[in-house]
Amino acid sequence: MGLWQWLAVISQSAGGTGQSFTAQWQYVVTALVAPVLIGLVGAGIIIIVEKILGFRLSGGSI
Amino acid sequence: MSLTLPIASYWQKALHPELAKLAEPLQGWFYTIQTNGDLVVSLAALVLVGLVVGLLTGFYGVGGGFLMTPWLNLLFNVPYNVAVGTDLTQMVGTATMAKVRQGGAGYVDYKLGLLIFSGSIFGVELGARLVEMLKAGGSLSLGSWKISLLQLVMTLLYGLLMGWIASLVYKEAKAALQAPSMGAAPAAMAPPVANRLRTVNLRPLISLPVSGVEAISLWVVVGVGFMSGLLTGLLGVSGSFIRMPALIYVLGVPTVVSIGTNLFELLLTSLYGTLTHSLKGNVELALVIILLIAGTTGSQLGAALQRKFTHPRLQLAFAGLMFLTIGLMLLKLFR
Numbered sequence: 515m516g517l518w519q520w521l522a523v524i525s526q527s528a529g530g531t532g533q534s535f536t537a538q539w540q541y542v543v544t545a546l547v548a549p550v551l552i553g554l555v556g557a558g559i560i561i562i563v564e565k566i567l568g569f570r571l572s573g574g575s576i
Numbered sequence: 577m578s579l580t581l582p583i584a585s586y587w588q589k590a591l592h593p594e595l596a597k598l599a600e601p602l603q604g605w606f607y608t609i610q611t612n613g614d615l616v617v618s619l620a621a622l623v624l625v626g627l628v629v630g631l632l633t634g635f636y637g638v639g640g641g642f643l644m645t646p647w648l649n650l651l652f653n654v655p656y657n658v659a660v661g662t663d664l665t666q667m668v669g670t671a672t673m674a675k676v677r678q679g680g681a682g683y684v685d686y687k688l689g690l691l692i693f694s695g696s697i698f699g700v701e702l703g704a705r706l707v708e709m710l711k712a713g714g715s716l717s718l719g720s721w722k723i724s725l726l727q728l729v730m731t732l733l734y735g736l737l738m739g740w741i742a743s744l745v746y747k748e749a750k751a752a753l754q755a756p757s758m759g760a761a762p763a764a765m766a767p768p769v770a771n772r773l774r775t776v777n778l779r780p781l782i783s784l785p786v787s788g789v790e791a792i793s794l795w796v797v798v799g800v801g802f803m804s805g806l807l808t809g810l811l812g813v814s815g816s817f818i819r820m821p822a823l824i825y826v827l828g829v830p831t832v833v834s835i836g837t838n839l840f841e842l843l844l845t846s847l848y849g850t851l852t853h854s855l856k857g858n859v860e861l862a863l864v865i866i867l868l869i870a871g872t873t874g875s876q877l878g879a880a881l882q883r884k885f886t887h888p889r890l891q892l893a894f895a896g897l898m899f900l901t902i903g904l905m906l907l908k909l910f911r
Contacts, residue, residue: 546847
């Protein structure tokens with residue numbers, strides 16, 4: 515199962531037809547963890563690129 | 577290559593049941609609504625839009641939420657509740673990255689950050705619940721014109737926010753074009769409301785030794801958090817444009833401490849916002865991953881370009897882009 519398919523599976527409402535949206539726990543945990551992991555990896559890549567280039571890159575806009 | 581968005585499809589069908597019974601697929605800017613109501617978007621267009629928004633935020637040094645959320649709705653027909661939840665979740669990634677990059681260089685007043693967060697948490701929750709109320713609000717009909725309450729209110733709120741930011745950028749660019757030889761810009765003045773808030777003596781008063789603040793009303797600190805949190809929960813924006821001036825002008829926190837404290841507080845607020853919006857089913861996980869990676873790449877490119885090209889006319893172009901977006905949002909509303 516590919517990443518997009520897995521994300522689609524955990525994004526389905528756990529409630530039955532006609533009921534309001536009920537989030538699966540995997541969906542909530544992924545929403546909290548995935549951006550943190552991407553942020554950590556992104557910061558690591560930027561730090562490595564900075565060391566190679568020899569100057570400081572942007573801190574990013576928030 | 578295309579991508580089906582399960583969460584956006586769910587809410588599209590819930591908000592517009594007529595879209596689940598189409599005779600033939602409906603084509604939009606960069607999306608297709610299938611006959612069963614599923615929303616399929618172009619992956620290449622998503623990456624491109626992520627790069628462009630990142631480039632603009634890096635180039636102009638602004639947060640991307642106020643652009644990304646309406647663009648997701650305008651270009652990909654992502655319902656506003658999903659656009660808000662997705663953008664807020666993406667903010668967890670950008671805040672984490674900024675915090676790691678700041679590292680030991682950041683001065684953080686943790687007591688102040690946690691006190692602001694205690695207000696933010698209520699603001700974010702209220703904002704997210706307002707989105708829920710709008711979702712449940714159904715549609716408004718005026719003759720043959722039918723529009724969902726969520727689409728109407730969010731278009732108006734984003735239109736106002738973007739119009740305000742665009743007018744500030746426009747005024748600043750015009751002033752720079754008219755008086756380029758005036759030298760350095762004058763020091764920023766505290767807005768009158770900041771001076772009034774600073775004199776509020778409602779007890780309990782607290783001291784913030786790290787920030788060098790001897791006494792400030794707890795309610796002012798919590799109120800700042802509540803207001804910025806409300807914008808985060810309702811619109812998916814960081815709220816830094818409220819928090820930063822408030823920290824500096826109202827609370828009198830040194831700029832270097834304000835930057836670190838704002839980032840610390842934003843990380844907590846965006847994590848809470850992600851939790852509450854994901855529980856309500858407003859986060860499209862695939863979009864978060866794609867837009868976060870594309871946006872970060874674009875932001876670095878934008879910042880690099882900004883070091884080479886800087887001219888007030890480019891600020892005018894940015895203001896023009898925001899006014900164009902407002903026009904297109906209104907057109908979508910009346911279509």
